[in-house]
Amino acid sequence: MFVILVDWRVAPGDSEVFATLLVEQAATSLEREVDCLTFDICQDPSDPGAFTLYEVYTDAEAFDVHLASEHMARFAAQAEPLTVVKTVRKLEELKI
Secondary structure (H helix, E strand, O other): OEEEEEEEEEOHHHHHHHHHHHHHHHHHHHHHOOOEEEEEEEEOOOOOOEEEEEEEEOOHHHHHHHHHOHHHHHHHHHHHHHEEEEEEEEEEOOOO
8 A cells, every 4th residue: 555644734714725625636536546545634623724634545656646637736726825835755555
């Protein structure tokens, strides 16, 4: 499995709009991408501008498909002006 963790910060006044964009992006990714297994969105209840995404793909190539998708390009164009800070971590599951 290939895991993506994204820590995202937006201005608190943009958090509602941003949350709506994230929910739409997650639903579309899960619906259209067979190799997108999980797309969870978390928001810090004490800091409405802080979001964390937890995404799981079958492999790194599946994540590349996600990045190249039309819905990702649309989301990125909408999210970029709202973004203050974005940090992405790529992890691979250890086989035990």
